[in-house]
Amino acid sequence: MFKDDEVEVISFENVPLERDCFLMSEIFMEEFDDALHKMLSGEECNPYEVGYVSPVAVRAVNANSLDLSWYPNTHTRFHEVSITLPRDVVKVCVECWQYDIKPYVFVDHEWLEELHLREYSVFALVDAIGVKEEIRDNSLTKEKLIELRERIDQLAEEEKDISFISLADSLILKSHWDVGYFHKGIECSYNPERLLFVFKKIEAIYQDVLGLPVYAVLTQGGNEYTGEGLLHISKSQNHICLNSLGIPFAELLAIESAAKKAIKSGTHPPMQLYIDEQFYHSLRFKFEFEKNEKPKNSYSGIMKVFQPNYFYATCDDLIENLDDREGEH
Numbered sequence: 154m155f156k157d158d159e160v161e162v163i164s165f166e167n168v169p170l171e172r173d174c175f176l177m178s179e180i181f182m183e184e185f186d187d188a189l190h191k192m193l194s195g196e197e198c199n200p201y202e203v204g205y206v207s208p209v210a211v212r213a214v215n216a217n218s219l220d221l222s223w224y225p226n227t228h229t230r231f232h233e234v235s236i237t238l239p240r241d242v243v244k245v246c247v248e249c250w251q252y253d254i255k256p257y258v259f260v261d262h263e264w265l266e267e268l269h270l271r272e273y274s275v276f277a278l279v280d281a282i283g284v285k286e287e288i289r290d291n292s293l294t295k296e297k298l299i300e301l302r303e304r305i306d307q308l309a310e311e312e313k314d315i316s317f318i319s320l321a322d323s324l325i326l327k328s329h330w331d332v333g334y335f336h337k338g339i340e341c342s343y344n345p346e347r348l349l350f351v352f353k354k355i356e357a358i359y360q361d362v363l364g365l366p367v368y369a370v371l372t373q374g375g376n377e378y379t380g381e382g383l384l385h386i387s388k389s390q391n392h393i394c395l396n397s398l399g400i401p402f403a404e405l406l407a408i409e410s411a412a413k414k415a416i417k418s419g420t421h422p423p424m425q426l427y428i429d430e431q432f433y434h435s436l437r438f439k440f441e442f443e444k445n446e447k448p449k450n451s452y453s454g455i456m457k458v459f460q461p462n463y464f465y466a467t468c469d470d471l472i473e474n475l476d477d478r479e480g481e482h
Contacts, residue, residue: 154186155247157193163246163256168211168219174256175206176223178265179244185257189249200254205336207265209258212459219243223268225332226341232435234273236375239264269334272376274397275432277326277348278405279369281359282423284322293321297362304358312351316383318395324355325402327383327395329376345373345435349472352426356468370408370463372429374401403455404429408463411452421450424465433464442474 155162163169177185181204191198208227212235213220219238226232242261248254287293298321305324309317318325326348333341352369359367378396385394395402412427414420430449438444447464454461 154182155189155245157190157249159193159251160189160247160249163248165219165240165243165246166214168214168246168258169248169256170211170214172210172256174209174211174258176209176238176265176268177204177206177257177259178262179259180204180262182244182259185259189254192252193249200249206257207268217241225269226343230343230435230437232343233431234373234375235431236268266334266337269332270337270339272329272331272378272380273343273373274376274401275326275328275330275345275348275371275373276397276401276405277324277352277369277371278402278409279324279326279352279355279367280409281322281363281365281367283365287363287365293363301358301362304362305355308351308354308358314383315351316395318384318393325395326351327397329383343435345371345432346437346475349426349468349475352468353472356425366425368423368425368427369468370405370412370427371432372401372404372408373432373435374404400455407455408452411450411463412465415450421448421465425467426471427463427465430462430464436471437476438471438474439476 168174185200185203188198188200188203192200208224210222210224211219212222217240219240221236221238223234223236224232225234238258238260242264244259244261246256246258248256284293301321302319305317305319309315315326315328318327328348330343331339331341332343333339348371352367355369356367359365374397376396377398381396383396385396386392408427408429412424416423434444436444447466449462449464451460451462
C-alpha cells in the first residue's frame with residue numbers, strides 16, 4: 154500500500170509540525186491509496202472525495218503520542234480543541250506534496266469514533282470582588298449568604314444542564330457539549346456564548362444581594378467521564394465528584410494567577426472576563442469585530458505545548474459583538 158514514488162510515507166517521529174493535516178479512519182486506507190494511484194496514473198480521480206476527515210495540526214511529537222490541535226468546527230465558528238493522539242492508534246502518515254495532497258494520518262477506527270462521540274466541557278470560575286473588605290466591615294451576614302445561595306439555586310433551576318458549585322463568594326461552573334457526529338446522528342451542542350449570558354445573571358445576583366461586582370475566568374477541555382452526569386453525589390451526600398480531571402481547573406487558576414500578577418504590575422487593568430484563547434476564538438463574533446486585535450496576555454499553561462494566552466474584556470463588549478445568527482441563548 155502507498156507504493157507510488159510520488160507518495161511519501163512519513164514516520165511517526167517525522168510527522169510535520171504546524172501544518173494543516175487530516176485524521177482519517179483506517180477503514181479508508183485502501184480506497185484512499187487506490188484514489189491516489191489513479192490520480193498519479195493520469196486518471197480522473199480526486200483523493201479528497203474519499204471518506205471523511207478531521208482537520209488537525211500537530212503541535213508536538215512525544216515518545217508515545219502526538220499533541221494535536223483538532224478543529225471540530227471550521228464552518229460556523231473557529232473551534233480549536235487540544236487533544237492527544239496515542240502512538241499505538243496511528244497506522245500510517247502519508248502525503249503527496251507535488252499534487253498538494255496534505256498529510257493524512259490514518260488512525261484506529263474505534264479511537265476516531267470515540268473522539269467524535271466523547272463529551273467535552275466548558276468551565277468557568279466566578280469570584281466576587283471586595284470580599285475581604287466586606288468581612289472586615291462585618292457586612293457578610295448569614296442572612297445575605299443564605300439569600301445568595303437561594304438565588305443561585307433558582308438560577309441552577311433555570312440552567313439545568315450547567316453545574317453550579319458555590320463557596321458563597323465564588324462559583325465553579327461546568328457544562329457538557331458534544332462535537333457532533335453526522336454518521337451517528339449526533340448534533341453539535343457547543344454554545345460557549347451561553348456562558349456569557351449566564352455570567353450576566355450571576356453578576357446581577359451578586360450585585361443585588363451582596364452589592365459586590367464579580368469577574369470570571371473561562372476555559373474548555375475534555376471530559377474523561379463521558380456518559381456520566383455533570384456531578385456525582387454520593388448516597389451519603391458527603392462526597393461530591395465534579396466528574397473531571399483537575400487539569401481544566403488548574404488552567405482556570407493559572408489564568409487567574411497570571412491576571413492578578415498582570416493587574417498588580419500594571420500590565421493591564423482589572424477586567425470582568427479572562428478567557429482562554431481557544432474558548433475566546435471559538436466565540437461567534439460579527440465579521441467586522443476584529444477579535445484578534447483585542448488585548449491579551451500570556452499565562453503558564455498546564456498541558457499546553459505552546460505559550461498560551463488569555464484575552465480580557467468586559468462581558469457587555471463581547472455580547473454586543475456576537476453574531477446575531479447565534480440565535481437564542
